[in-house]
Amino acid sequence: METKRMMDDSNFTGYTLLFLIGIFGFFLSKSHLKPLFVPRFRNWSVANIAAASAGAIIVVCVAASSDSVSRVNSTGDATAMAMWVSLLFSFYKFGLHDLLRMSREAAWKIHYAFGIFTILMGMFHAGIVFRRLGNNVFHELLAVFGLVGLILMILGVVPALFVRYDRWKSLHFLSFLGLLFTIYHAVVEAFKRKTPVTITTAILNSTAVLAYLGQKIYTHVATKYAVVQKSEVSVEPRSSHVFLDLSIPGFAFQAGQWGRLRVPSLSSVAHPFTLVPGRDGATVSLCIKVGGKFTSQLAECCQVGKPPAMCLQGPYGCPCQPAKETQRAVFVLGGVGITPALSLATREHTSGRQVDLFWALRSEALLQYAAPFLELCLSSRSCVHLRGKAFGEDRPLPLHARHGSKELRAWLAELGKSYADGVSAASIFVCGPENMVREVKQFLLEDASFTQWSLHVEEFHFLPQIPSRGAPSNHAETKLADKEGDVAVAV
Numbered sequence: 001m002e003t004k005r006m007m008d009d010s011n012f013t014g015y016t017l018l019f020l021i022g023i024f025g026f027f028l029s030k031s032h033l034k035p036l037f038v039p040r041f042r043n044w045s046v047a048n049i050a051a052a053s054a055g056a057i058i059v060v061c062v063a064a065s066s067d068s069v070s071r072v073n074s075t076g077d078a079t080a081m082a083m084w085v086s087l088l089f090s091f092y093k094f095g096l097h098d099l100l101r102m103s104r105e106a107a108w109k110i111h112y113a114f115g116i117f118t119i120l121m122g123m124f125h126a127g128i129v130f131r132r133l134g135n136n137v138f139h140e141l142l143a144v145f146g147l148v149g150l151i152l153m154i155l156g157v158v159p160a161l162f163v164r165y166d167r168w169k170s171l172h173f174l175s176f177l178g179l180l181f182t183i184y185h186a187v188v189e190a191f192k193r194k195t196p197v198t199i200t201t202a203i204l205n206s207t208a209v210l211a212y213l214g215q216k217i218y219t220h221v222a223t224k225y226a227v228v229q230k231s232e233v234s235v236e237p238r239s240s241h242v243f244l245d246l247s248i249p250g251f252a253f254q255a256g257q258w259g260r261l262r263v264p265s266l267s268s269v270a271h272p273f274t275l276v277p278g279r280d281g282a283t284v285s286l287c288i289k290v291g292g293k294f295t296s297q298l299a300e301c302c303q304v305g306k307p308p309a310m311c312l313q314g315p316y317g318c319p320c321q322p323a324k325e326t327q328r329a330v331f332v333l334g335g336v337g338i339t340p341a342l343s344l345a346t347r348e349h350t351s352g353r354q355v356d357l358f359w360a361l362r363s364e365a366l367l368q369y370a371a372p373f374l375e376l377c378l379s380s381r382s383c384v385h386l387r388g389k390a391f392g393e394d395r396p397l398p399l400h401a402r403h404g405s406k407e408l409r410a411w412l413a414e415l416g417k418s419y420a421d422g423v424s425a426a427s428i429f430v431c432g433p434e435n436m437v438r439e440v441k442q443f444l445l446e447d448a449s450f451t452q453w454s455l456h457v458e459e460f461h462f463l464p465q466i467p468s469r470g471a472p473s474n475h476a477e478t479k480l481a482d483k484e485g486d487v488a489v490a491v
Contacts (some may be wrong), residue, residue: 002188002424006303008236010418012325017054017058018055018058018081019052021051021055021099022051026471028061030483031422032195036311036460038176045056045106046108047048047212051110051273052110052113055085055114055329056113056114056117059078059082059085059117060078062074062077062078062081062305063075063077063078063121063124066458072125072128072129073193074190075124075125076108076125076146076420077197077198077201078121078125079121079122079182080182080186080201080202080205081126081201082117082118082207083114083118083179083182084201084204084205084208084364085114086110086111086114086117086210087179087205087209087212089108089110089111089206090111090169090212090416090489091107091212091215092104092219092221092313092314092316093215093218094211094215094218095107097318098318101203101318103317103318103320104258104316104318106282107400109166112240115153115155115157115175118145118153119150119153119154119156119157122146122153122182126146126150126339129143129146134328135182142188142189143460145181145182145185146181146182148181148229149178149179149180149182149184149185151178152174152177153175153179153182153314153328154173154178154179155174155175155461156171156173156177157169157172157175158172158222159171159172163225164292165294166267166294169269170268170269171232171464172234173461178200179209180209183202183205183209184200185204186202186205187206187376189201189202190195194411199240203254203296209233213247213275219313221310223262223312224248224249224250224251224311224312225310225311226246226247226287226312227246227247227248227282228244228245228246228307228310229245229247229278230243230244230279230282231243231245231302231307232302233290233303233396234365234366235297235303236363236364236365238362238363239288239290239366239367240289240290240299241289241290241336241363241365241369242288242290242299242302243285243287243288243369244285244286244288244307245278245279245280245282245284245285245289246278246283246284246285246286246312247278247281247282247283247341248284248312249281249282249283251284251312251315252315253284253314253315254315254319254342255319255343255347256317256319256320256343256347257275257314257315257317257319258273258274258275258312258315258316259272259275259312259313259316260272260313260314260316261273261310261311261312262310262313263294263298263310264299264313265309266294266298266473267294270313271294271406273286273287273288273339274286274287274317274339274340275343276339276342276343276373277342277346277373277383278343278346278373286335287342287369289337297442315320319344319459320344320427320429320456322348322353322454323425323427323454325424325425326353326425326426326454327353327354327424327425327426328354328355328356328419328423328425328426328427329344329345329348329353329354329355329356329429329430330355330356330357330358330426330427330429331344331355331357331358331359331429331430332357332358332408332428332430332432332440333357333358333359333360333430333431333432334359334360334413334431334432335360335362335363335432335433336366336368337349337431337458338359338361338366338431339431339456341357341374341431342370342373342374343373344429345357345373345374345377346373348376348377349376350445352380355377355379356379356381356382356410356415357374357384358383358406358411358412359382359383359384360385360387360405360408360436361384361385361386362386364397367386367397367399367401371398371399371456374399375399377399380399380445381414381415381418382399383411384399384401384402385402385403385405385406386401386402386403387403387404388407401457408436408439408443409439409443412440413443425454426454427453427455427456428440428454428455428456429456429458430456430457431457431458438472440455441455443483458474
């Protein structure tokens with residue numbers, strides 16, 4: 001009885017501490033300690049690493065707590081606890097990340113990390129059960145359900161390393177089926193053991209699954225088919241793009257948000273893209289870099305003047321908001337990474353902040369597309385350079401762009417000098433290749449005069465990937481286009 005009481009206390013303490021970590025993180029993000037939330041190692045912030053590590057330690061402590069059956073129950077409870085945390089950060093809308101004002105990519109990192117942790121803890125739990133029951137495991141229906149759930153979750157995660165985006169999203173559904181098997185296992189276990197902790201665990205996980213299903217149903221019901229008002233395809237020596245202007249009655253979004261484009265005739269899954277303000281009366285515009293199977297098929301359809309039927313889910317994401325004291329907004333962008341800035345730069349300019357932009361790109365068509373959104377927003381210090389030879393006739397470029405290249409560090413240093421007098425706080429927004437992100441971070445760390453700059457890195461790259469053969473490992477844009485079939489550069 002004493003052992004059972006200690007195990008219940010351990011579990012309730014674990015859930016309480018996880019709840020307190022979330023509350024503490026919420027208030028910490030509103031304090032003057034915002035540097036703790038600056039993206040660092042693989043764009044994990046110190047705060048997120050600390051919170052995830054603390055959560056993992058709590059789960060391990062629950063697994064290590066003593067019970068009367070050789071830790072069969074404690075490891076099972078720990079698996080359910082890790083699964084609950086992973087579920088909480090899996091939502092597209094109305095999730096815990098919205099409440100905590102976390103970015104979608106930061107939430108997905110935690111979802112993925114605790115999903116892997118759930119599998120590892122489940123494997124440890126299964127090993128203990130096998131050691132205790134041997135082949136009799138297969139005669140226990142409850143144990144079989146738990147084992148099937150574990151296998152399905154593994155099959156739904158591991159392929160992320162080897163397959164493209166479309167196929168992985170389809171396979172990832174196996175993880176959800178495994179989740180249902182595992183929750184059934186937890187619910188039946190709660191009825192058998194009838195302890196407060198097993199009942200609480202079953203309720204928390206069941207509630208999270210029902211809420212997840214609810215937001216999926218809401219997303220499906222709220223999704224409306226889009227009317228393609230205009231479609232353009234640019235084909236250039238080094239890159240190709242699809243520009244879509246969609247009319248969707250009742251659809252509205254904030255600057256910096258993203259949506260999921262679903263084209264049933266081309267793919268069974270929806271693909272994420274940045275939302276750009278519509279042109280010529282359209283509701284929303286999408287700028288899509290052609291790279292993989294889905295985007296190539298979409299480009300082919302649009303090129304012959306027959307854009308397929310499509311719908312847009314969303315909007316998603318919590319757009320970055322500079323602190324009130326921020327006086328300047330700086331954008332450092334690479335290629336199609338310009339898309340979030342097409343709405344964010346206008347927002348910052350409208351709020352009275354000076355907007356300075358550094359943009360390196362290879363596509364003149366992309367430059368022509370983006371120019372109308374930016375020409376009234378940018379300061380004279382902005383630098384836009386088009387790499388490679390001119391495409392088509394040699395003529396003046398919009399946004400005072402120049403052919404060639406300029407060193408990013410030199411531009412940041414010049415900008416810092418111009419801010420030396422009168423500018424105490426600035427925000428810097430980065431969306432581009434990994435080497436560009438790395439260079440900005442290193443520069444800000446090395447120069448003490450930039451301590452008051454807040455950094456935000458946009459990305460849609462949270463799963464581990466094996467680099468494609470021949471693809472440059474330091475270029476996130478190329479890897480995403482080659483492996484996943486689309487480039488989603490803002491979340």
